[in-house]
Amino acid sequence: MVISLSFVNGFQKVVSEKVFSFWGHVRVQHFEPFKVSIAEEYPIRRNDTAEQLMRANKNVKYAQAFATKSAILRSTETIEGILFKGVEKDYHFDGVEPFRVKGKWPVIGDSSGYSTEIMISQYIADQLKLDVGQSVIIYFIQEGQEQPRTRKLTISGIYKTGVEVYDRTYIIGDMGLIQRLNNWQPGTIGGYELVLHDYNKMDKVSEDIYAELPTGWDSRTLREIYPEIFDWLNLQNTNKYILVSVMTAVAVINLITCLIILVLERTRMIGVLKALGSNNWTIQQIFITQGAYITILGVFLGLLMGLGLSYLQMKTGFIKLNEEAYYMTVAPVDIIWWQVALVAIFTFIVCFLILMIPSFISHRINPSKAIQFR
Numbered sequence: 001m002v003i004s005l006s007f008v009n010g011f012q013k014v015v016s017e018k019v020f021s022f023w024g025h026v027r028v029q030h031f032e033p034f035k036v037s038i039a040e041e042y043p044i045r046r047n048d049t050a051e052q053l054m055r056a057n058k059n060v061k062y063a064q065a066f067a068t069k070s071a072i073l074r075s076t077e078t079i080e081g082i083l084f085k086g087v088e089k090d091y092h093f094d095g096v097e098p099f100r101v102k103g104k105w106p107v108i109g110d111s112s113g114y115s116t117e118i119m120i121s122q123y124i125a126d127q128l129k130l131d132v133g134q135s136v137i138i139y140f141i142q143e144g145q146e147q148p149r150t151r152k153l154t155i156s157g158i159y160k161t162g163v164e165v166y167d168r169t170y171i172i173g174d175m176g177l178i179q180r181l182n183n184w185q186p187g188t189i190g191g192y193e194l195v196l197h198d199y200n201k202m203d204k205v206s207e208d209i210y211a212e213l214p215t216g217w218d219s220r221t222l223r224e225i226y227p228e229i230f231d232w233l234n235l236q237n238t239n240k241y242i243l244v245s246v247m248t249a250v251a252v253i254n255l256i257t258c259l260i261i262l263v264l265e266r267t268r269m270i271g272v273l274k275a276l277g278s279n280n281w282t283i284q285q286i287f288i289t290q291g292a293y294i295t296i297l298g299v300f301l302g303l304l305m306g307l308g309l310s311y312l313q314m315k316t317g318f319i320k321l322n323e324e325a326y327y328m329t330v331a332p333v334d335i336i337w338w339q340v341a342l343v344a345i346f347t348f349i350v351c352f353l354i355l356m357i358p359s360f361i362s363h364r365i366n367p368s369k370a371i372q373f374r
């Protein structure tokens with residue numbers, strides 16, 4: 001039970017962190033009806049009141065502006081369709097630093113110009129056979145124009161999240177380039193991404209902020225934008241409950257077998273003790289004591305083995321995973337101590353109650369027949 005809970009918790013934690021690190025927990029942008037997935041946004045103008053509202057929320061760690069634009073990357077080998085995610089100079093690259101494979105994050109320009117550096121994913125680099133320091137031609141698709149606009153950009157670094165929907169789609173660069181291509185006025189952006197202290201509060205934060213946003217603005221959690229990922233994560237909770245239930249059933253069956261053996265082996269002893277004048281409570285105490293000893297020893301050894309193997313996986317990562325299927329190469333472990341304590345207490349209570357059954361069976365044993373039992 002400890003191992004199962006630790007691995008499921010670790011899996012949910014790592015996948016959630018990867019999803020949130022790249023796009024934050026809540027997105028604030030122009031209201032877009034019938035639009036669920038992330039793509040190009042309707043532009044909005046910076047609003048000091050809205051920014052103060054977002055940053056004033058105690059659950060918001062920080063808020064940062066962004067914009068995206070559809071484009072096509074072309075190398076000497078092939079082409080690849082992507083979304084260019086533009087960010088500003090104050091973007092928190094430390095939040096996505098664990099995903100950097102090589103190179104550095106792009107240097108973002110100020111309001112007077114834009115940087116030509118971009119960060120691409122390992123998947124795109126492999127597909128286009130590109131590396132850090134190389135130049136790439138990017139074609140930006142312009143609405144209402146037959147011909148795309150072309151820019152030559154330099155690859156400053158390569159990232160890898162392991163989340164296919166990100167690695168196949170996004171490159172990161174300067175939002176000033178998007179503003180220039182779209183002919184946006186100064187202060188125009190695609191929206192804000194909000195990073196929270198606790199992702200469990202993103203629904204409440206989204207609702208609270210939405211009520212105070214300017215007319216035409218919208219607030220959505222990442223769960224609403226990528227429901228398929230979070231439905232998959234929630235399914236792991238069901239798997240966790242099924243695993244614990246099955247293990248409990250197996251433990252109870254084993255304990256029932258154990259108690260039958262105890263009764264059969266001690267039938268003559270019970271008969272002798274009753275013949276010598278022992279009452280039922282005295283005999284019952286013997287079985288209760290033995291049951292408690294077996295339960296405590298079993299729980300202790302189980303915790304020792306479960307926590308030991310979990311800790312070994314944390315340090316060595318000897319259990320590997322297929323990254324394409326699980327978003328990670330090593331099985332993650334997250335030990336939540338209140339869950340460990342709950343498992344220990346629950347297991348002790350269940351096992352102790354089951355092992356008390358022989359003490360009640362002893363009440364019905366006839367001394368004369370028990371002494372003759374072989």
